[in-house]
Amino acid sequence: MATTERDYYEILGVSRAADEREIKQAFRRLARELHPDVSDDPDAEQRFKEVVEAYEVLSKQETRQLYDRFGRAGLKRGGYQPTHFDLGDLSSLFSAFFGDDLFGGIVGGRRRRRRGADLAAEVEIELVEAAQGTEKEISFEVATACSACAGSGVEPGTNPVTCPTCGGAGRLEHVTRTVFGELVRAQTCARCNGTGRLIEHPCPTCDGSGQQSETRSLEVEIPAGIHDGQRIRISGEGHAGNVGGAAGDIYVLVRVKFDPRFAREGNDLFSTIDLTMTEAALGATVAVPTLEGDVELEFAAGTQPGELRVLRGRGMPVLQGFGRGDHRVLVNVLVPRRLNDEQRRLLREFERSTTDAAYQGETFFDKLKSALR
Numbered sequence: 316m317a318t319t320e321r322d323y324y325e326i327l328g329v330s331r332a333a334d335e336r337e338i339k340q341a342f343r344r345l346a347r348e349l350h351p352d353v354s355d356d357p358d359a360e361q362r363f364k365e366v367v368e369a370y371e372v373l374s375k376q377e378t379r380q381l382y383d384r385f386g387r388a389g390l391k392r393g394g395y396q397p398t399h400f401d402l403g404d405l406s407s408l409f410s411a412f413f414g415d416d417l418f419g420g421i422v423g424g425r426r427r428r429r430r431g432a433d434l435a436a437e438v439e440i441e442l443v444e445a446a447q448g449t450e451k452e453i454s455f456e457v458a459t460a461c462s463a464c465a466g467s468g469v470e471p472g473t474n475p476v477t478c479p480t481c482g483g484a485g486r487l488e489h490v491t492r493t494v495f496g497e498l499v500r501a502q503t504c505a506r507c508n509g510t511g512r513l514i515e516h517p518c519p520t521c522d523g524s525g526q527q528s529e530t531r532s533l534e535v536e537i538p539a540g541i542h543d544g545q546r547i548r549i550s551g552e553g554h555a556g557n558v559g560g561a562a563g564d565i566y567v568l569v570r571v572k573f574d575p576r577f578a579r580e581g582n583d584l585f586s587t588i589d590l591t592m593t594e595a596a597l598g599a600t601v602a603v604p605t606l607e608g609d610v611e612l613e614f615a616a617g618t619q620p621g622e623l624r625v626l627r628g629r630g631m632p633v634l635q636g637f638g639r640g641d642h643r644v645l646v647n648v649l650v651p652r653r654l655n656d657e658q659r660r661l662l663r664e665f666e667r668s669t670t671d672a673a674y675q676g677e678t679f680f681d682k683l684k685s686a687l688r
Contacts, residue, residue: 323369323382331383335374342370391635431458431554431563438535438567442574446606446631448539453567455533458526458554464518466555468525473516478507485511526555535567540582540634543571576604582631582640587647590614595648603644605629612644620648 324331327341349356349363356362372378372390381389438451460466469475477483481504489500503509517523533552541547546566553563578585588603598616602609605626612624623645630640654662 320387321365323372326365326369327373329373333373338370338373342366342374429557429560431556431560433563434553434565436535436565436567437570438537439570439572440537441572442577442579443606444537445541445543445569445571446539449537450534451537453533453535453565455531455565456528457531457552459529460555461518461521461525461527463520464525466525466557468518468521468523469514470516470518475512475514478504478511478513480504480506481511483511485509525557533565537569538634540632540636541569541571542634543569545569577606577642579631582633584630584640584642585645586642587645588612589647589649590618591649592651595619595646605642606631614646618646618648620646622646 324333327333327338327345329337329341333341345366346363349359349366372382378390434455434457436453436455438453440449440451461468464471478485481487485504485507486501486509487504489502491500504511507513514523518525521527531552533549535547535549537547546568549565549567551562552565555562576586584606586604588601590599590601594601594614595618596616598614598618600611600613603612603626606629610626610629623643626642626644628639629642632639651658
């Protein structure tokens with residue numbers, strides 16, 4: 316949302332050791348001060364967006380830890396995207412974060428528009444699809460605006476009437492006189508539920524709810540390099556809002572299937588290749604599975620078990636970035652378990668004819684030194 320690179324803690328005016336309560340209080344205070352409908356500052360809207368983004372990151376333990384360790388770059392690599400809110404509806408904004416309504420849901424005797432609820436969906440893909448990027452279709456049940464009454468909940472051709480209890484205000488005020496003066500206590504009108512109006516003739520199609528259920532399908536674009544368990548947000552495809560409010564979003568949970576050929580660690584892939592005892596001793600060319608298909612690898616004579624071959628740039632692509640990880644191939648040498656008499660005789664003859672010099676080579680500590688260099 317925000318283009319500035321200011322520190323999120325600085326934006327909210329809290330220390331890095333601030334707890335959840337301090338962060339929430341700072342956000343509430345700044346949101347009230349900077350909302351474009353309240354503040355006359357020319358940069359109020361931009362600063363307001365910064366405050367919302369800062370709170371969205373720091374109020375969640377997962378994104379806060381990621382930001383503390385790696386900054387904004389780490390958030391982007393982790394797939395974080397700021398949520399877009401209707402800045403014209405401060406009440407909906409607070410409701411989205413805190414589940415409350417600071418303004419009783421009405422302004423000037425009219426119901427405030429409310430953003431629709433979000434939806435959750437799940438999709439499963441292969442590791443190769445995660446490497447290449449793909450599109451998957453999802454189906455879901457969603458609440459949409461009633462086609463008959465356009466979401467008003469009123470039978471076509473009729474109009475709602477003003478609530479006689481609250482006079483259309485949606486709220487009732489009780490004044491109590493005390494020694495300190497008058498104390499005014501306000502509460503939502505129970506008769507109209509804060510709407511300020513009564514529907515005498517509800518829409519027969521939606522029974523006055525203003526919404527109806529619909530089954531939809533949607534193509535989800537899954538970016539290359541996505542990790543198992545990450546979510547993709549699709550804006551404006553969730554449940555319909557109330558009284559013309561914006562629709563919610565869909566959060567698609569991506570599950571990457573286990574591929575028995577590879578183990579994934581970050582953007583790197585690991586696999587093993589089996590060489591027979593004679594192949595390792597004499598050398599061999601073997602087909603090694605990769606994401607792009609089999610690759611012929613040549614193993615020199617005397618290849619040792621545990622040897623690691625690195626295929627540069629053959630791993631997973633960096634999500635929302637550039638480059639790819641590596642594919643590391645671990646050599647496993649197979650030792651025969653069942654030998655016939657002739658094979659045993661030949662191996663014993665080989666052993667008698669072999670000196671220690673045939674087994675000499677780079678030791679484990681030599682390999683460690685080389686790796687450190």
